[in-house]
Amino acid sequence: MLLPMPDDRGSAVAEPLEDLDAVAAVYADRxxxxxxxxxxxxxxxFVGACLPMAGRLARRFRGRGEPLDDLEQVARLGLIKAIVRFEPDRGSFTAYAVVTIRGEIKRHFRDRAWAMHVPRHVKDLHLAVRRTTEELTAExxxxxxxxxxxxxxxxxEDEVADAMVSGGGYSPMSLNSPVNGSEQTIELGDLLGGTDPALxxxxxxxTxxxxxxxxxxxxxxxLAMRFQxxxxxxxxxxxxxxxxMQVSRxxxxxxxxxxxxxxxxxxxxWTGASAAHELAGLxxxxxGTNGVLTLRCRGEIDRDSARRLRAALRQAVAARPQQLTVDLSGVALVDAAGVAVLHDGVTAAERAGVRMRLAGVQPYVRHILDVSGLGTSF
Structure with a gap:
């Protein structure tokens, strides 16, 4: 069950979110x-809204010797811990939840899983050998x-011997074990290199x-020039x-x-525009067909191109179509000036009795428009 997000018309919209920060803010407020x-x-x-993300993180660790169902349960436990401990003023919930869930899964592997890869049939035989040894010892x-x-x-007998040896892969020798024959107290870990913090x-x-x-x-x-x-x-x-400004975008x-x-x-x-097209503006x-007028935009809507879009929207609203559709599938970015123009266009269309709809909105642009209050126009 997703946390309902009411729109301006009083209806409820429940869609899975990749970035949970917005729904986390609503949850914390309520x-x-x-x-x-x-x-x-x-x-x-709120837990229900976050479960898909926990499942995706759990699936990244599949194929490492643990059942996927167990990993998903561990991921959900980490998710609940993240929700209980989350403090809205400390930063992004999504980032905090990812770190918490991954940490819980890694602890699961450290504490409960086999330290080395052992075939499943050998693991099963190892458990059977342990049970049988206990039974025969009692008899x-x-x-x-x-x-x-x-x-x-x-x-x-060879299979039994292999199963016994494989038990060392589940409970390996501790690095804190003392080294035999040493005159001083030396642990096994002292003979190995230090922990690499980048590991x-x-x-x-x-990735x-x-x-x-x-x-x-x-x-x-x-990216290489900026971060390297x-x-x-x-x-x-x-x-x-x-x-x-273009580099920043x-x-x-x-x-x-x-x-x-x-x-x-x-x-x-990847939905970014090509370099040549991007520099060409908007x-x-x-x-127009069957009472629907469509404006198709390609490029970026910024302060340099917002004036042209404002003029196009005014002309389209003045034509009084039954519906005005603004196709933004070719728009890779909208800045504050572009958001203001779209807001004005929606307002002008409402006053003229024209239904205005934004279509083909790319994920990055959709996030900007959602935050700006235009999410109900999709």
Whole structure:
């Protein structure tokens, strides 16, 4: 069950969210202002909204010797801990929940799972050998031999021996174990190297490296110049012959795509415009049919192009179609000036009795419009 998000018309919209920060803010506001008797229901609804994200994180660890059902249960436990401990003024809920859930899953592997990869049939036989050894020990006045255990289980002696050895993969020797023969108190861990603080980042580094190869060459180069070369946005803009504002938008879009890809099971489609088209500004075309007038926009809606879109919207509203559809499938970014123009267009259409709808909105633009109060126009 998702936490309902009311729109301006009083209806309820319940859609799964990749970024849970917005619904977390609504949950926190309602939870802390609700009577004690209503809080459990609000928390259950919020947990339901977050379960898909917990499932995706659990599936990243499948194939490592633990049943997926167990991993999903552990991920849900981590999710509940994150919700209980979440403090809205401390930052992003999504980021906090991801860290908490991953930490819970890693603790599960550390505390309960086999430390080494062992085939499942060998694990099952190891458990059977342990049970049989206990049974034979209770029945006989001596420790059972491998031959006796093999006869009771109906397997050969080599299989029993392998199962016994495999037990070391479940409970390996502790690094705190003392080293035999040493005159001083020396533990096994003292003979090994120190902990590499970057070890836990290996998975994320490998994932990001693969995702970077899916970005256009221009965005890859900009990210490298900014985060490896430590160059300013102005320096990057000079290299590419564009404005600093355009560099800021391109970097923000690439980072937003990387973040979405890291949190998703499937790599999302890159929806950024090409370099040549992006620098050409905003292209607006119109088409009318059966009382529906469609304005198709391609490019970016910023302070340089907002005036053209405002004029196109005014002209379209003046034509009084039954419906005005603004196709934003070719728009990769909308800034504050663009949001203001779209707001004015919706207001003018309402006054003229024209239904205005925004269509084909890309995820990054959709987030901007949702925050700006235009989510009900999709």
């Amino acid at each position: 939870y802390f202002s609700a009577p004690d008797g209503d809080r459990a229901a609000l928390r259950d609804a 006989r006045p001596h420790t059972p031999t491998i031959t006796e255990i093999a006869e009771r289980l109906g397997v050969n 836990e980042l290996v998975d994320d580094r490998v 990001v490296a693969g995702l970077l190869q899916r970005l256009p060459a221009r965005e890859r180069q900009m 070369g430590n160059q300013s946005q102005s320096e990057i803009a000079a290299t590419f012959g564009i404005s600093q 391109l970097l923000a879009r690439a980072l937003a795509w990387l973040r979405e890809a890291m949190l998703s099971d499937e790599v999302p489609r 292209d607006i075309t119109s088409r």
